Amino acid sequence: MLINAINLVAGYGGEPVLRGVNFAIDSGDIGVIVGPNGAGKTTALKSIFGLIRLSKGSVQLEGEDITNVPPDRRVRLGIGYVTQERNVFPSLTVRENLEMGAFIRKDKFSPVIDNMFELFPPLAQKADDVAGQLSGGQRQMVAIARALMVSPRLLLLDEPTVGLSPAFVSEIVDRILTIARSGVGVLIVEQNAKRALEIADIGFVLASGKNLFTDSGKNLLNDPEVAKSFLGG
Amino acid sequence: MNFRRYQREYLFFASVGVAVVLIVLNFGDAYALRMLAEAACYAILALGLTIQWGYAGLFNAGGMGFVAIGGYITMLIAFPVNHDFWGSEGAAALGEFLLEMLVVVAVVIGITQIHRIGIRGKLKVILILIALVIAFFVFNNQLVPVARLIERESGFIGGLGLPVMLGWIAGGLAAAFVAYWIGKACLGLRADYLAIATLGIAEIIKAILKNADWLTRGTLTVSPLPWPVPTPNDIGFVAARAAYLALTAILVAVLFVLLQRAYRAPWGRMMRAIRDDEVAAAAMGKDINLRRLQMFVLGSGLIGFGGAVLISFSRIFDPSGFTPLKHTFLVWVMVLVGGAANNLGAIFGAVAVYIIWLMGEPIMLFLFENVRLYGSLWFDWQAPDDLMARALQARVFFIGLTITLALRFVPNGLIPERIGRIN
Amino acid sequence: MNELIFFINKVLISGSIIGSIYALGAIGVTLVFGILRFANFSHADLMTSGAYLSFVFAALLPGLGPVIGLPTGFVVLPLSILFLAAFAVTIDVMFYRPLRKRNVRPVMLLVASLGVTLMLHGVIRLFAGTSPRTFFAEQNKDVFRIDVPFETTTRDLIISEPQVLLIITTIICIVSLHQFLTRTRLGKAMRAMSDNSELALVSGINTDKVVQATWVIAGTLAAIAGTLLALDVVLKPDLSFNLLLPIFAAAIVGGIGRPYGAIAGGLLVGFSETLAVFNWSVLLRPFAEYFPEWVEIPSRLNFVPTEYKIIVPFVILIAVLIWRPTGIFRGQVI
The missing domain is CATH 1.10.3470 (ABC transporter involved in vitamin B12 uptake, BtuC)
Incomplete structure (x- = not known):
C-alpha cells in the first residue's frame, strides 16, 4: 500500500469529526472520498496530511509510520496537498508559484517546471502572469502543478473541480488521470460523487465520520444502496 | 461564598x-x-x-x-470662573470665532449633501475633501489671533465653576x-x-x-x-x-x-x-x-x-x-x-x-x-x-x-x- | 526666486528626507505585518536601538570616519546592521515565537510587541540617559550649499552630507530589497508566505526560516533608518517613538504586506507633513501687489502649526481606513 490510514479519529475540539475511518490506496490508483456535507471528507484529507492532530489511529506511507510527522516534513516525504480554497499565491507569478512548490528541492527543477507546462499547456502562456488574475480553472491547474513540483508519491486533492466550468472540469479530470498513470497515487475529495466515482479505482463513501462503503468506483456506482443513499437515485 | x-x-x-x-x-x-x-x-x-x-x-x-x-x-x-477672561475682548473674539466656525461647519455639511443636486461619486468626494482642507485652513488661521488675544489679556479661559x-x-x-x-x-x-x-x-x-x-x-x-x-x-x-x-x-x-x-x-x-x-x-x-x-x-x-x-x-x-x-x-x-x-x-x-x-x-x-x-x-x-x-x-x-x-x-x-x- | 529656493529647501528636500525615513521604517513594519500578521509596535524603538548601536560603535572606532572621509556613524553602519539584525531575531525567539507556537490570536503578538518596545525604551534610557547626543562631536557635519545660477537669488540650496547619504542609501536599500524579493528563493518565499501562510506551510516552505529572514530585513532597515535619522537630526531616546504613527500610516496607505506601497506611503506621508506645516505666506508674498488691497497676507499661513504635525499622518491614516482599508496598493490584510 502507498498510503494506509487506519482508524482515524480526529476533530477540532469537542465531538470528533472522524470517528474511526480507514483509507488505503496503491501507487497509480485514484481513490475518491465522497459523502454528504459534514461527513468529514476534508477533515480526512487534512488528517492524512497532518494538518490536524489525530486523537486515535495511524497513518503509514509505504509501510512507514508518519502519524507524528509535521506537514512540512510530509511534503519532503512525497505527499502533495491541494486545498480547496486559496490554493495559489495570488501576488506571485505562475512560474513563481511553481518554484514555491519546489522550495524543498535542492536539485535543478526547471525541467520539472517545463514538464508542468507540458501537462498544463494553458499555464505556459501565462507563466509570467500574476496568479491572482487567472481564471478559476487555471488557478486550479497552478495549484495542482505546484503540488506536483516535489514529484510526490501521493497527491491529495480537495474538491479540485468545484465551481469550474464543464470544459475545465473535463480538462482537470483528464490531467488527474494522466498524473495517476505516471504512477502517483491520487486521493480526491469530491462533492460530485457520480462523476468522481466514474474515474475512481477505489471509492470511499463516508457518512458522519465513518466508512459507509468501500469498493471499486464501478461497483459503488452500480450499488443500489449507495445510489439510494446519496447519488440521487 | x-x-x-x-x-x-x-x-x-x-x-x-x-x-x-x-x-x-x-x-x-x-x-x-x-x-x-x-x-x-x-x-x-x-x-x-x-x-x-x-x-x-x-x-x-x-x-x-x-x-x-x-x-x-x-x-x-469645575475650575473657578476666570472673570478676567469673561470681561475681556478675548471672550467676544472667541464668540465671534465660534460663530464663524458654525458657518464653516454648516457649509461643509451642506457640501456633504450635494448629491441632492446631482453631484455624485468621485466629484463629490473630491469636493468634500477640498472643503475640509479649506475649512481646516480657515479654522487654524482664524484661531491663532483669537488664541493670542486671550493668552495676552487673561491667560486662559478658565473653568465654569460647576460641581x-x-x-x-x-x-x-x-x-x-x-x-x-x-x-x-x-x-x-x-x-x-x-x-x-x-x-x-x-x-x-x-x-x-x-x-x-x-x-x-x-x-x-x-x-x-x-x-x-x-x-x-x-x-x-x-x-x-x-x-x-x-x-x-x-x-x-x-x-x-x-x-x-x-x-x-x-x-x-x-x-x-x-x-x-x-x-x-x-x-x-x-x-x-x-x-x-x-x-x-x-x-x-x-x-x-x-x-x-x-x-x-x-x-x-x-x-x-x-x-x-x-x-x-x-x-x-x-x-x-x-x-x-x-x-x-x-x-x-x-x-x-x-x-x-x-x-x-x-x-x-x-x-x-x-x-x-x-x-x-x-x-x-x-x-x-x-x-x-x-x-x-x-x-x-x-x-x-x-x-x-x-x-x-x-x-x-x-x-x-x-x-x-x-x- | 529666493522664495522658490526656500520652498525647495523646506518642502522638496525636507520632504524627501523625512519621507525616506518613513519609507524605510514602513517597509520593515509592512513586511512583519504581512508575514507575522501583527502591527509591530516595537519597530520604532528598534530604529532607536540601531542608532544607539551605531553611536557606540562610532565611539569605539572614532578614527574610521576621517580615514574614509564619511561620517563615522555612517561608516560603522554595517556593524550595527549585523548586531541589530541578530538582535531582532533574538527578540523573536524570546518573545514572539513562544506565543506563535501556542497559536494565539495575532493581536497577542501586538501586545507582546508593546512589551518589547517598553523594554527597549527602558534599556536605552538606562544606558544612554535621556540627554540628546550628536555624532558630530569630533567630526564636522558637511553641508553642501549649492549656488543657484540666477541673478535674482541670494539663497542657496542646502543639503547636508547625512541627507545625501540617506537618500543614496534609501535607493540602494529599495533596489536590493526588490532584487531579493523577486530574484531569490527566500525572497519569493517571503512574498508567498505574506500572500498565504497556510499554503506556504502546505507547499513545504520552511516558514521558520522565512520568519527569520523577515526579522533580519526589518532589523537591517531599522538600523539604517535609525542611524541616518540620528545623523541628520540628533540622537535621543524618544527619537523614534514619534515616528511610530507616521510609519504605520505609511505602511497602511501603501497596503499591508506591500513593500513598494510602503515606499510610496512613506514619501506621501513625508511630503504631506512638510507641505502641511510649510508657511505658505512665503510663496504668496511676492504676489502681494496682485491681491486686492483689503487682502492682507498674514505672517504665518500654514495648514497645521508645527506643534500639531502629528495630526497629518493621523488624518491620512483615518482617511485611508475609511475609504480604502487595503491601502492604495491593495494590501491583503484588513
Whole structure:
C-alpha cells in the first residue's frame, strides 16, 4: 500500500469529526472520498496530511509510520496537498508559484517546471502572469502543478473541480488521470460523487465520520444502496 | 461564598492587604492613603480597559488620550470662573470665532449633501475633501489671533465653576464621544488598526492640550483643581485623602456591581460569544461591529471618567504629565496581570500593580545607589551624574517585561475569567 | 526666486528626507505585518536601538570616519546592521515565537510587541540617559550649499552630507530589497508566505526560516533608518517613538504586506507633513501687489502649526481606513 490510514479519529475540539475511518490506496490508483456535507471528507484529507492532530489511529506511507510527522516534513516525504480554497499565491507569478512548490528541492527543477507546462499547456502562456488574475480553472491547474513540483508519491486533492466550468472540469479530470498513470497515487475529495466515482479505482463513501462503503468506483456506482443513499437515485 | 472556590481571590487580596499594612507602617498614613486613592482611580481605568480588551478583545492603545480628555473636561467644568477672561475682548473674539466656525461647519455639511443636486461619486468626494482642507485652513488661521488675544489679556479661559462630579461625568461623556468616532472608523477592521488609531489620537489630544495655552494654560499648568470632598487645605492631608479614597472606593464598588451584572446578563454572554468566535456570532445574526462599538465607547467613557477622578485627585492639570507609560501601558499591565476578562481581576491588578509601581521607585533608587557605590569601590567606575534619573526611567523596562512574561506564562492573568460562575 | 529656493529647501528636500525615513521604517513594519500578521509596535524603538548601536560603535572606532572621509556613524553602519539584525531575531525567539507556537490570536503578538518596545525604551534610557547626543562631536557635519545660477537669488540650496547619504542609501536599500524579493528563493518565499501562510506551510516552505529572514530585513532597515535619522537630526531616546504613527500610516496607505506601497506611503506621508506645516505666506508674498488691497497676507499661513504635525499622518491614516482599508496598493490584510 502507498498510503494506509487506519482508524482515524480526529476533530477540532469537542465531538470528533472522524470517528474511526480507514483509507488505503496503491501507487497509480485514484481513490475518491465522497459523502454528504459534514461527513468529514476534508477533515480526512487534512488528517492524512497532518494538518490536524489525530486523537486515535495511524497513518503509514509505504509501510512507514508518519502519524507524528509535521506537514512540512510530509511534503519532503512525497505527499502533495491541494486545498480547496486559496490554493495559489495570488501576488506571485505562475512560474513563481511553481518554484514555491519546489522550495524543498535542492536539485535543478526547471525541467520539472517545463514538464508542468507540458501537462498544463494553458499555464505556459501565462507563466509570467500574476496568479491572482487567472481564471478559476487555471488557478486550479497552478495549484495542482505546484503540488506536483516535489514529484510526490501521493497527491491529495480537495474538491479540485468545484465551481469550474464543464470544459475545465473535463480538462482537470483528464490531467488527474494522466498524473495517476505516471504512477502517483491520487486521493480526491469530491462533492460530485457520480462523476468522481466514474474515474475512481477505489471509492470511499463516508457518512458522519465513518466508512459507509468501500469498493471499486464501478461497483459503488452500480450499488443500489449507495445510489439510494446519496447519488440521487 | 465558598472559600475553596475563591481561594485564589482571597489569597491575592490578602497579600495586597499585607502590603498595604507594611506601607502604612513604613511610609505613614498620608502616603498610604494617597497610594490607595490613586490605585482606586486606576481601578476605574482598568475596569474600562477590561470591558474593551477582556470582554470584547478590542485593543485600545490610547488610554492616555481618554484620561487626558477626562482630566481636561473636569478642569473646564469645575475650575473657578476666570472673570478676567469673561470681561475681556478675548471672550467676544472667541464668540465671534465660534460663530464663524458654525458657518464653516454648516457649509461643509451642506457640501456633504450635494448629491441632492446631482453631484455624485468621485466629484463629490473630491469636493468634500477640498472643503475640509479649506475649512481646516480657515479654522487654524482664524484661531491663532483669537488664541493670542486671550493668552495676552487673561491667560486662559478658565473653568465654569460647576460641581466637580458633573465634571467627571462630562469627562467620561467627552471621552466616549471621541471614542465613538474612532470606533466608527476602525472597528470593522483588524484589531491592529484600532490600536494604531488610538495610539495616534492619544498623541494628538496631548499635543492639543499641551499647545492650546488659551484653553489649558499649556505648560504653565492649572491648579489647584477642586475636589468634591473637603481638600487638604480645609481638613488636613489624612482626613481629606481618606474622604477622597472613600468616595473613589464607592465609585469602584458601584461600577464593579454594575459591570458584574452586565457581564452575567445576556448582553455580556453575547459579547463573550463575539470575542471568542466572531464567525459563529455573526452567523447567529449579531451585528458585531455595533456591539463592539458599544463596548469600545463604554470602555473609553469609563477610562475618561477614571482619568477625570485621577487628575482631580492630583489637584493639578498638567498636559505634559500625561504619558503613555503612566496612563496607557501601566493600565495594560494591570489588566493583563490581574486577569483580562474578570472585573475582580482588573481591580486586583490595578491595586497590586500600582503598589509595585510606586514601590519600584525607592527600590530602584536603592539598587542603583548600591550599583554606584560598589561600581566605584570595586571597578573604579565613575557613574554618570543622572544615574538616579535613569534608574527611574528604567522602570519602564520592567513594565515591558511584565507584559511579555504575563502573556507567556499567565495568559489569563492571576485571577482568570470564571466562565463557570455565570451558568 | 529666493522664495522658490526656500520652498525647495523646506518642502522638496525636507520632504524627501523625512519621507525616506518613513519609507524605510514602513517597509520593515509592512513586511512583519504581512508575514507575522501583527502591527509591530516595537519597530520604532528598534530604529532607536540601531542608532544607539551605531553611536557606540562610532565611539569605539572614532578614527574610521576621517580615514574614509564619511561620517563615522555612517561608516560603522554595517556593524550595527549585523548586531541589530541578530538582535531582532533574538527578540523573536524570546518573545514572539513562544506565543506563535501556542497559536494565539495575532493581536497577542501586538501586545507582546508593546512589551518589547517598553523594554527597549527602558534599556536605552538606562544606558544612554535621556540627554540628546550628536555624532558630530569630533567630526564636522558637511553641508553642501549649492549656488543657484540666477541673478535674482541670494539663497542657496542646502543639503547636508547625512541627507545625501540617506537618500543614496534609501535607493540602494529599495533596489536590493526588490532584487531579493523577486530574484531569490527566500525572497519569493517571503512574498508567498505574506500572500498565504497556510499554503506556504502546505507547499513545504520552511516558514521558520522565512520568519527569520523577515526579522533580519526589518532589523537591517531599522538600523539604517535609525542611524541616518540620528545623523541628520540628533540622537535621543524618544527619537523614534514619534515616528511610530507616521510609519504605520505609511505602511497602511501603501497596503499591508506591500513593500513598494510602503515606499510610496512613506514619501506621501513625508511630503504631506512638510507641505502641511510649510508657511505658505512665503510663496504668496511676492504676489502681494496682485491681491486686492483689503487682502492682507498674514505672517504665518500654514495648514497645521508645527506643534500639531502629528495630526497629518493621523488624518491620512483615518482617511485611508475609511475609504480604502487595503491601502492604495491593495494590501491583503484588513
